[in-house]
Amino acid sequence: MVTDSLLPVAAAGVGSFIGSMYVDSRLLLSRDFHQIKAGAAAQIYHKLWTFQDKLHYYYRFKERAKADPNHVFVLFEGKPYTFRHLEKASNRLAHWLLAQNVKPKDIVCMMHQNHPTFFISLLAISKIGAVPSLINNNLADDPLLHCVKIAEAKVFLFDPVYEQQVATIIDRAAGVQFYAYGEATETADIDVALCPAVTPKVLQPYSDRDTDEKYLKGVGNSDAAFLIYTSGTTGMPKAAVSQHSRVNFGMLMYSGVTGVTKEDRVYCVLPLYHSSGLIVSCSVTLQSGGTIVLGRKFSARRFWNDCVDYKVTVFTYIGEFCRYLLSQPSHPEERNHNVRLVYGNGMRPDVWNRFRDRFGIPRICEFYAATEAPTSLFNVNTGHFGAGAVGHRGFMFRAIRRELKLIKIDPITEEPLRLPNGHCVECQFGEQGELVVRMDPDNAVQFDGYYKNKEATDKKILKNAFEKDDAYFRSGDLLKLDKDGFFYFGDRVGDTFRWKSENVATTEVAQAVGLYPGITEANVYGALVPHHDGRCGVSAVSLQPGKELDFKDLYNYLSRKLPKYAIPVFIRIVPAMEMTGTFKHQKVEYRNQGIDLEKVPKEQPMYWLRGNTYVPFTLDDLKSIDDGKVKL
Template sequence: MEQILVGAAATGLLGMYFNAKTQLSEDLRLLSATNKVSRAMANAEKLGKMSLFHVLEDNVRRTPSAPFLFYAENGHSETYQETYHNVCRMASFFVSKGVQSRDIVAVAYTNKPAFIHIWLSLNALGAVPAFVNYNLSGDPLLHCLKVSKASLFIVDDDLVHNVYPSKNKIDEMGFDTVFFDDRQLEAIGRLESKRPDCDNLKNNFATTSCIFYTSGTTGFPKPAPFALWRWYGAGIATGTYLKMTPRDRFYTCMPLYHGTGSSCFIMCIFQGACFCLGHKFSVSRFWDEVRRSKATFINYVGETLRYLMTAPPSPKDRDHLVHTAYGNGLRPDVWEAFRDRFGIANILEFYGASEAMATMLNYNRGSLGVGSIGRYGLLQRFLTRKDLLAIRVDNATEQEIRNPKTGFCEVVGTDEPGELLMRIPDPILFAGYYNNPAASKKKTIENVLKKGDLYFRSGDLMRYDSDGWWYFVDRLGDTFRWRSENVSTTEVAGALSLYPAVADVAVYGVSLPRHDGRAGCAAIVTQTDTGLDMAALACFAKHSLPKYAVPLFLRLMEELPKTENNKPVKVQLKKEGVEPGKVNQLHTIYWLKGGVTAGNEYVRFTEADWKDLESGIVKL
């Protein structure tokens, strides 16, 4: 009997090891969730009910009195049925403005319930909202309106200060601009709740549900159509994989004009859960709003969770109902510290983009996989071996490296950085950029593994290990070359962020006279009222990083330029470099004088030092 028990225990342990190694159970769970998407889309298209409005209607039929929308700013709440009537009234307003199926309507709106009403009502009519970044004004705003090809512009009254200075130019472009102030919203609220004529929309999986804009860090934002199949995938597959139920409540304060925040709403409407909306991210208000929302899920982007960690510890840190944090851009050094402090069991880190063909997921519940943006187990790796891969690229030119004999791309091996590619099985699935075929073409690459194949270029350097874990290395173009070595800005920033006096950091390469490649520069924000010991920081950097990756320069700043999703914007920093006359006089530049070996502390970098580099007196 004892031998049987020992044998059973050994078999059980072996099975656990096999499952942990192959991730078979996770692969099967993900496949099951993905298959649900295919069935749901086929059924919706067959019934002529393929729209987000029809998904809302299905919920109203099943659970009309279930909570659907909670606005943490003022406690406003709506059931599925109440939202349905608000959407129908909003649709009546758009009908009165002449909106028809396939029309595009530009929308600049902050996080408010009306954002959801506008989106669903336009989809009910077969129309498409183009969600403009509400922080934009002037030329970037005018550009977004022009390329949208819309004629109606809906504006949150809180944004008058951004829009009104350009109002005359917007009028000249032929736009009918409607400001949604209290008076306008009250008038819409008095309209009849009449069901829109939405049964002959002729939608299919590739129909555009909305248009997002890229962040515009390297130029004006580009409009990226978001097809219904993407939302069905997020709402059904990701929601199911996250184990969401109608009892869950999902809180986000990330802007809804971006896909990450909107995906939280999508999961709620497909899973019959409650969507809890914060107006704007605030460290001081975040947990109070989460508690007020009774949220079980929270959403993060970029540095959001690190900012929450900067708040002083509180006895209320674990006073919440949250069991899962969902988002992207979580730094490895914050990952477990955040989980331990706030007692959140699950972290779902994902990787995706508005133009991408797929989403990678890492449903993390322990130390295994911390820092990874997704994992493909043994089964998934076999099934997607041609769908998801990384290829060798030239970091200087950002072009692919092809085999001189075959002409095809060279796929990287394990633990080797390469640009992530996603196969485009059918061109209809890749929407690219709206009305911009040239920019769309730049995001694709042909003849990767065989003649005639087509892939989406992510522009991101990734690596994967032998167990199928994928890790973000750097943005292509951010990685720079110094002393014949490739330097990952992400890895350098991660190392420097562990230094106690560093509150925020962004790393980039700068050009120097009479030197090949780019030297590393770290823009640093220090902790409040904390001085920076330049000798200690230099010692820390040298012990934490390979010699070639130690930043030669520091730029001290009060605040880093960020996108609205808390991601560093480095374009201007790279452009200015370290030349004293080009850098903002409020920012002090320091350097390891004479190079990493010679310099034992960071000292002020002066005009005279720059001239020594120009003349060739100093070589690094």
């Protein structure tokens, strides 16, 4: 009797369970819930820290250092740096900075390599309420001077390894005090010819006790934690403001979504001067209580040895990083590691599953974000479903959060298409459009513009998009959303070009070209051609050692993979691809050189499509085009 009475209940429970599984499989609710839960936690802590007046980024380090002082936060080339070590070293440097009359809100430029002294400098500047301005360590001359001037910095700290680069500006940077502090000065009393060095002897008189907490108080939503510079591929670098609230929110959200834990060792070889290294890799590790295994720079040869030797469980990637690893010969340690998770942005769809299968990494978390953007997308992926997507927001997530929209863009003017009522045109599922984000002054994550650059800031804000006086952040990226809620990256606005009255997405073409046997990398761009409308496709390619292209077979392959208008008209052979400091392809210089053989280096031969194959492109051929004798 009891058994009989329980049957309906059991049946209802099973039915409910099966039903819930069915609903989840259709609507992907568990994916949404995972992200919503992480976002809710980030919002709660943001409000709590605001109420406690502990919004300052340094509190996140301080709390960890006091709670677990002997925990190794940074492991660098086998040398451990505990929270206590970093705290005391940064305290001493902070007291020295105060003696140099550095005050709260002052900007202090720092130009450092991937080394623990980066963290000591950053923490020292932060804990006295000043703002670190993170200088790209590849810069020199006018671009470097530009970064210092727009920051209006009082003090410039630099690692002595960059002495020659700093020497190109020191006489022109009026009112800036330059000091050498970095790896060489950390434990040795050395002299630097260019300027004073901050050595152990210089720092010895200063206390290693905590600085006054008053420097951390009164921080609001829009107050800058750091200035992080854009790559400057389209002009001089712009200083993006990374607010304390943004960094805190990012730490919480990313650690919650990725699942990085206190037991993890996170390998970071991304540049610390960029948000991918400092915030996405290291600050997320700080939030989780894990350990950063810090590398000086990416080395495909050494990568898997480091993962095994330092017991790495997680690593972060960006741009073409994963393609580089995939293009290497088989390594004896490439499956002898304990890496359970990789996360980052820029893993191409054609790399995704090959990367996971070859290296035996079960979990890939791709995200979409920008240093200054007021939102992020995440795709936590463990299989083929959703592989290649830069983010996911299912039905439930999109119903709750409506700040993201994809809008149609004119590829020529690069401006949004408008309806007769002046509103933007929202894309349907499967249609490519620019991602825009509604700007809400109540959000924890804000776009407060580029530092002292109103013109660049105004270009990123779209007004009256869907109603009067609204404002949206323009990402400059073209994405597609499918019916399952997966977002796929298409191209940068400006990279997509028009040819034969059709829009050509460079990313899609590059993926097809890059999979051809013998090709290591492909970088596709549009080039102006005299007497032709639009731009024709050019693919710069680098080849595997000892490989040569069968151009007829290459064309046959591309004709199967791409519509005719998207097949590159020109192929340019390059020894290695020009990259930014964050492993992204440089397109601007290639695009400016176009098909002009007077500008293209002679050691980089060009070929053009004639019939069903590619043949060498010569100066005589260029003249024929210039004279209007040849139509492409």
